[in-house]
Amino acid sequence: MTGFAKIISGIVCILSFSVMAHGKCIQGDGVGFAKMFYEKHQDFYYADSAGIKNLLTPRLLAILEKDHKCSNGEICAIEADPWISAQDGEIGKPIEFKLSSGDANTASVRMSYMFVLGENKKLPQSVELKLERNAVSSCWMVADLITPRDGSLRDTIEKWHKEYGDAQKEK
Numbered sequence: 001m002t003g004f005a006k007i008i009s010g011i012v013c014i015l016s017f018s019v020m021a022h023g024k025c026i027q028g029d030g031v032g033f034a035k036m037f038y039e040k041h042q043d044f045y046y047a048d049s050a051g052i053k054n055l056l057t058p059r060l061l062a063i064l065e066k067d068h069k070c071s072n073g074e075i076c077a078i079e080a081d082p083w084i085s086a087q088d089g090e091i092g093k094p095i096e097f098k099l100s101s102g103d104a105n106t107a108s109v110r111m112s113y114m115f116v117l118g119e120n121k122k123l124p125q126s127v128e129l130k131l132e133r134n135a136v137s138s139c140w141m142v143a144d145l146i147t148p149r150d151g152s153l154r155d156t157i158e159k160w161h162k163e164y165g166d167a168q169k170e171k
Contacts, residue, residue, distance in 0.1 A: 025138075025139040026139070026140060029099050029102055029107060030099060030102055030107030030108075030109050030129075030131045030140050031097050031098070031099050031107075031109050033109075033131060033139075033140040034097050034107075034109035034111065034129045034131065035097045037055060037129065037142060038083075038095075038097075038111060038129075041055065042083065044056070044064070044142070045064060045078055045081075045082055045145075045153070046068065046071075046078070049061060049064060049065050049068070054139070054141070055139075055141055055142060056141055056142050056143075057132055057141045057142065057143040059143070059154065060141075060142060060143055060144060060154050063154055063157045063158055063161070064157070066157075066161060066165075067157050067160075067161070070161070070165065076160065076161075076164075077156060077157040077160035077161060077164075078153075078156075078157065080150075082127070082145050082147045082150070082153045083127055083145075083147075084115055084125065084148060085125075085147045085148040085149040085150050086115075086117075088117065089115055089116060089117045090115075090116050091113045091114075091115065091116070092113060092114035092115070092116035092122060093113070093114065094113070094114070095111065095112070095113045096111070096112045096113070097109055097110070097111050098110050098112070100128060102131075104135075104136050105132060105133050105134065105135065105136070106130075106131065106132050106133075106143075107130075107131040107140070108128055108129070108130055108131070109128065109129045109131065110126050110127075110128050111126060111127050111128070111129065112124065112125070112126040113125060113126065115148070125148045126148065127145055127146060127147055127148055128145070128146035129142055129144075129145055129146075130142070130143045130144040130145070130146065131143060
């Protein structure tokens with residue numbers, strides 16, 4: 001093997017390890033990524049961001065980290081589960097993922113499901129994951145979650161911290 005071939009082989013090995021270490025980069029129209037994100041990271045809005053920082057855009061990651069620091073066991077900007085826009089209830093089956101719109105570097109994926117409040121109370125509901133990537137060859141990242149009732153999660157958190165963030169610091 002020539003020196004150049006060894007260098008290329010080393011780079012490929014490093015990149016392969018990087019992908020394995022940070023999870024599989026799901027290509028395609030964004031639907032597969034949205035499904036994986038929901039299935040493995042439903043708690044993204046309150047969980048430790050270290051495990052998902054490569055799955056969120058820098059803007060969404062920063063605002064979620066800000067809200068996480070603010071909360072300290074209390075409620076700050078996020079008052080309800082953004083997947084369902086409620087504190088009670090759960091997501092029931094069937095759960096369907098469908099591409100709403102997209103181009104090479106952006107995608108909107110609608111996740112439709114039954115919102116279950118009890119055995120006899122089930123309502124159809126949906127959220128939309130706004131995805132972005134830097135290039136067709138790069139990985140998808142969640143840029144925003146459009147909640148069933150409250151709209152943009154990112155905008156809601158940013159607005160809350162702009163209005164009330166300083167009051168939280170004074171506590």
